[in-house]
Amino acid sequence: MIRPQDLLRELVAIPSVSKMSNRPVTEWIQKTLEPLGWHHRVFRYDDAAGVEKVNLVVSPQLMGDGRIDAELAIVCHTDTVPFGAEWGEATELRERDGMLHGCGACDVKGFLACVLAAASMTKTDELQKQLCLVFTADEEVGCRGARYLLASDAIRARYAIVGEPTSLVPARAGKGYCLASVKVTGRAAHSAYPEAGRSAILAAARLLGEIETLSREIRQDRNDAFSPPWTTLNVGEIRGGTAKNVVPAECSFLLEWRPIPSQRPEDVLERLRAIIDRLVAEESWEGLDVQIEVLRKDDGFETKAESAVIRAVLKDSSSQVQTIAFGTEAPWMARMGAEAVVIGPGSMLTAHSPRECVPSAELDECVIMLRRAIAELCG
Numbered sequence: 001m002i003r004p005q006d007l008l009r010e011l012v013a014i015p016s017v018s019k020m021s022n023r024p025v026t027e028w029i030q031k032t033l034e035p036l037g038w039h040h041r042v043f044r045y046d047d048a049a050g051v052e053k054v055n056l057v058v059s060p061q062l063m064g065d066g067r068i069d070a071e072l073a074i075v076c077h078t079d080t081v082p083f084g085a086e087w088g089e090a091t092e093l094r095e096r097d098g099m100l101h102g103c104g105a106c107d108v109k110g111f112l113a114c115v116l117a118a119a120s121m122t123k124t125d126e127l128q129k130q131l132c133l134v135f136t137a138d139e140e141v142g143c144r145g146a147r148y149l150l151a152s153d154a155i156r157a158r159y160a161i162v163g164e165p166t167s168l169v170p171a172r173a174g175k176g177y178c179l180a181s182v183k184v185t186g187r188a189a190h191s192a193y194p195e196a197g198r199s200a201i202l203a204a205a206r207l208l209g210e211i212e213t214l215s216r217e218i219r220q221d222r223n224d225a226f227s228p229p230w231t232t233l234n235v236g237e238i239r240g241g242t243a244k245n246v247v248p249a250e251c252s253f254l255l256e257w258r259p260i261p262s263q264r265p266e267d268v269l270e271r272l273r274a275i276i277d278r279l280v281a282e283e284s285w286e287g288l289d290v291q292i293e294v295l296r297k298d299d300g301f302e303t304k305a306e307s308a309v310i311r312a313v314l315k316d317s318s319s320q321v322q323t324i325a326f327g328t329e330a331p332w333m334a335r336m337g338a339e340a341v342v343i344g345p346g347s348m349l350t351a352h353s354p355r356e357c358v359p360s361a362e363l364d365e366c367v368i369m370l371r372r373a374i375a376e377l378c379g
Contacts, residue, residue: 001117001120001121002116002117002120002121003117004110004113004114004116004117004363004364004366004367005100005113005360005363007032007112007113007116007117008093008100008102008105008109008110008112008113008358008363009093010028011025011028011104011109011112011113012091012092012093012102012103012104012105012109013091013092013093014028014091015091015103016078016079016080016104017079017080017081017082017083018079018080018081018082018138018140018141019049019051019082020051021051021052021053021054022053022054022078022079022137022138023052023054025078025135026042026054026056026078026135029056029058029078029112029116029135030056030058032116032120033058033116033119033120033133036060036119036120036124037060037124038058038059038060038119038124039058039059039060039061039062039063040056040057040058040059041056041057041063041068042054042055042056042057043055043056043057043148043149043152043154045148047138047144053137053138053144053145054137055134055135055136055137055145055148055149055154056078056134056135057132057133057134057135057154057155058119058132058133058135059130059131059132059133060119060122060124060127060131061124061127061130061131063132067153067154067155067156068130068132068154068155068156069130069155069156069157070130070131070132070155070156070157070158071129071130071131071157071158071159071377071378072129072130072131072132072157072158072159072160072161072309072373072374072377072378073132073133073134073155073157073159073160073161073333073336073338074115074131074132074133074134074160074161074163074370074374075134075136075146075160075161075162075163075329075333076108076111076112076115076133076134076135076136076162076163077108077135077136077137077138077139077140077145077163077329078112078135078136078137079137079138079139079140079141080103080104080107080109080140081107081140081351081352083103083354084354086354087103087354089101089102090102090103090354091103093105095360098359098360098361099357099358099359099360100357100358100359100360100363101355101356101357102356102357103356104356105346105356105357105358106165106344106345106346106347106348106350106351106356106357106358107164107165107346107348107351107352107356108163108164108165108344110165110344110345110346110358110362110363110366111163111164111165111344111345111366112135112163113363114163114344114345114363114366114367114370115133115163115370117363117367118367118370118371118374119133121367121371122371122374126375126379127374127378127379128378128379129377129378129379130378131374131378132155132157134149134155136149136329139328139329142296143298143327143328143329143332146329146332146333147332149332149336150332150335150336155336156336156337156338157333157336157337157338158337158338158339159307159308159309159312159338159339159340159377160309160330160333160334160336160338160339160340160341161309161313161340161341161343161370161373162328162329162330162333162340162341162342162343163342163343163344164324164326164328164342164343164344164348165344165345165346165347165348165350165351165358166322166324166342166343166344166347166348167345167346167347167362168343168344168345168362168365168366168369169319169320169321169322169343170310170313170314170319170321170322170341170342170343171321171322171323171324171341171342171343172302172303172304172305172307172310172321172322172323172341173223173225173226173261173300173301173302173303173323173324174261174300174301174302174323174324174325174326174327174328174330174331174342175226175231175232175258175259175260175261175300175323175324175325176258176259176260176261176263176265176297176298176299176300176327176331177256177258177296177298177327178256178257178258178259178265178268178269178294178296178297178298179254179255179256179294179295179296180254180255180269180272180292180293180294180295181252181253181254181255181292181293181295182204182207182252182253182254182255182272182290182291182292183250183251183252183290183291183292183293184200184201184203184204184207184240184250184251184252184288184289184290185200185249185250185288185289185290185291186198186199186200186203186247186248186249186250186251186287186288187247187249187287188242188246188247188248188249189246189247190245190246190247191244191245191246191247192245194247196247197247197249198247198249198287198288199247199248200240200248200249200250200251200288201240201241201248201251203251203285203288203290204238204240204251204252204253206279207275207276207279207290208235208253210275210279211233211235211255211272211275214233214268214271214272214275215232215233218230218231218233218263218267218268218271221260221262221263222260223260223261223262225302225323226260226323226325227323229260230260231257231258231259231260231263231267231268232257232258232325233255233256233257233268234255234256234257235253235254235255235256236254236256237253237254238251238252238253238254239251239252239253240252254295255272258300258325259299259300260300261299261300261301261302262302263300264299265297265298265299266297269292269294269297272292273292276290276292298327298331298332299331299334299335300331301330301331301333301334301340303334303339303340303341304339305321307339307341308339308376308377309339309340309341309373309377310341311376312372312373312376312377313341313343313369313372313373315369324342326348328342330342343369344366345358345359345362345363345365345366346358346359346362
């Protein structure tokens with residue numbers, strides 16, 4: 001029997017930050033599963049920096065050359081966020097008080113180790129329906145690997161289990177994730193003669209006030225399964241100005257919004273553009289301009305509580321089910337036809353930091369859950 005803890009130790013030792021190629025991880029996965037007779041297909045692409053990235057699909061059944069049609073896809077990304085020099089032990093798995101510490105321990109190499117351990121214990125000759133393990137690239141930088149699979153029509157699935165740290169509480173729904181850069185342009189001038197210029201910062205301040213009003217207005221559209229139960233807006237970065245005595249010609253900020261599943265990502269964008277059109281039409285905005293660049297526009301997802309994939313990952317009928325506000329690959333799997341659930345060992349509260357860890361006991365529990373789900377959905 002392969003222990004997920006042993007697999008995790010080897011996985012953490014393979015650096016797989018998003019800016020690097022993830023091929024070393026996917027090749028390690030292939031070497032682990034090929035002796036068991038599993039088949040694989042590789043879907044590769046080069047990222048914007050020219051770095052090779054690999055999406056790996058593995059199955060105990062033959063997959064052919066065309067689109068893969070799976071009953072169940074178990075999805076796990078292979079990249080991690082960067083780690084700083086102060087975390088000298090990032091690629092060494094360390095155990096303290098039942099917790100396994102290391103970069104990717106919970107996000108999501110812990111889940112990856114559990115998938116491989118469960119696969120090694122699966123009696124493949126008893127499977128009646130297609131099972132696929134999908135290992136993606138670039139989840140941490142915009143789910144680019146999953147987007148590539150969708151654009152390539154590489155796979156369709158009836159059900160999907162997407163690995164993310166949820167402390168093994170299944171998430172049946174998640175908010176979307178959208179990001180836009182907003183740039184306000186004015187006219188520079190000496191600050192002693194402000195009437196000779198147009199302050200982009202003051203104009204941006206007024207626009208930000210309108211965005212704050214918008215953030216309150218959209219609360220009328222609710223989904224009480226979430227907390228907070230509405231689409232949230234956030235301005236996380238702002239930049240502008242060149243010197244204390246110069247009327248600023250430019251001011252830009254990043255606007256993020258996380259739409260509830262029932263709300264189109266475009267809704268906030270359309271309302272923002274209507275606000276800008278109204279402001280620019282005013283005489284007081286003469287000489288000012290606003291441009292929006294959409295950087296990301298991802299839907300949310302929502303799976304019915306009675307879905308077979310939700311039931312398959314529950315310990316029992318009374319187990320808790322949750323919703324999540326952070327981004328995952330579940331919306332992309334939903335676009336590939338899947339009823340999706342997000343689940344995995346560890347807590348997102350420790351992810352993306354030197355505190356990252358996963359409970360060893362949750363790895364064992366996750367393997368049991370995955371074996372049960374495979375048997376129920378594909379057996």
